[in-house]
Amino acid sequence: MNPFAEREKALLELERRIGELRAATADQPTDMSSEIAALESRYQEILRDVYGRPTAWQRVHIARHPDRPTALEYITALDRFDELHGDRYYRDDQAVVGGLGLLRGRAIMAIGQQRGRDTKENLRRNFGMVAPEGYRKVRRLALLASRFGVPIVTFIDTKGADPGISSEEHAQSEAIAQSLVAFTNARVPIVAAVVGEGGSGGALALGIADRVIMLENSTYSVASPEGCAAILWADASKAEEAAEHLKLTAQDLMRYGIIDEVVPEPLGGANRDPNAVVARVLERVDAALTALERLTPSELLTARYEKYRRMGAWGERAPAVGG
């Protein structure tokens, strides 16, 4: 059970009571407004207390909230979307969804990791953990975007690449490595939106972009907190500690210059007003695409190279850009 969703129950209960009280007093002569005001101020207090300054670990739970908009919520909010399926070799991995569509009249290639919104969908979508077939579909669609000449928009939401036996047998490493190459080489603008969890190379396979935007409570890290704890301390239960170490919040990554923009969420997280958040993200994606539209393909490739060329935790100085 998501502990954040648990704590939220008390708030939802309070919300319900305020609503009931309002409805009840509407057609009664007695003035209940002071009682309502008291409840509302208590409600705001709890809201700030629960959500005001979430820790990194709390943000991990907001990012995993079952009611947080998933990639498909963004994709279906496009003006139009035509899904394209399969890797052309073996199967259609439903942990990743992609296809052509229209965003405010602009043709785009939209690709996103899709976790499930319920148990049944989670199984079909493998919790948004993409297998090699899925990354090969992603690569194919990235190449196709260049063929069409349309920009690529990705919605990142995954704990990480699928760590199963068949994924290893089907060369997960190679699939991710080649997806990275396809994004690096794409002659069209790329905007990546981290809308949920961005976990490790499995997220980065959709994450090489000219502009990376991130929702306020999304996380993006070198490994999931559980993965990091398992790797460093052989103990996945130390995930909370790892989350605090990893500097995985949008605010941290903005400060480090690893992402370009933080998109605000309502107090309590995107799950509290999904439609508004979806609209706001699409608006920011559209703005980013408009800005990138001015660059020629070769200017785009040069700028992308130089952007990633500078990435590093430098001692005294960043080395001059070479190549």
Next chain:
Amino acid sequence: MPMPEWLNRRRGKNDDRDAAQWSKCPNCGEMLYRRDLAANLYVCSRCGYHFRMGAYDRISTIVDGDFTEIGAEVRSSDPLLWSDRKSYPAKLAGDRERSGLSEGIVCGFGEIGGYEAALGVMDFHFRGGTMGTVVGERVTLLLEEARRRRLPCVLFTASGGARMEEGMFALMQLAKTTAAVTRFMGDGNLLFTVLTDPTTGGVSASFAFQADVVIAEPGAMIGFAGRRVIEQTIRQRLPDRFQTAEFLLEKGHIDMVVERRHIKDILARLLEYAAKGAQRLQEASR
């Protein structure tokens, strides 16, 4: 710098400490005299088990003579101010002391079988060969310089993946090295990788499998997800052969499995094919 000089300088520390030591083969249990083991390229004389090899030892078995190192001065900071049982700077200092290395990879230029090439060798003894800023930067510098000089490049991998203590800066090295590989290869230059034990995570999911020809050493563990992670996910024990070089060869993921003593010869042959091909292209375009 002539090879004996740099090699002695770099290896001095290890050799003094290891001179009197015996190593036990983890595969067959044979006790091996350290000096004999070194003479046999760190391969068990009884069962052929390939021990993990230091970067400078490896370079000395691959290049003909001189090796000119580049990027040795590159250092990272501690951007996350990481500290668990030890601080990140303390971990780095400890590994520098123990391994005699400045970081997890050594890069430079030399000749292999008479063919000039760029060469990068990762070393598992430094932070498990994990890729952080310095590994990513040195690989990138090497590829950029090789591209300028139109030379083929050979990368030996040995890595547990991205370096946790550098957080997203480490993950971004996958993007950076991919950019460098893509430019390098896009200009028609050839990249060869030799995957040694272990090659997993971010290194496996980037330049290791972006190369034109992928070679692996016998018995090397190669994969994206670590064995422990998979076993915890599926809640069963994996077969011993899973994710070995031989397993990957069978599955069609790599070009060949080559014993350590033959790797230089294979690389020299590939460089010869490359040189002959380049010459033909040059003549054909005249």
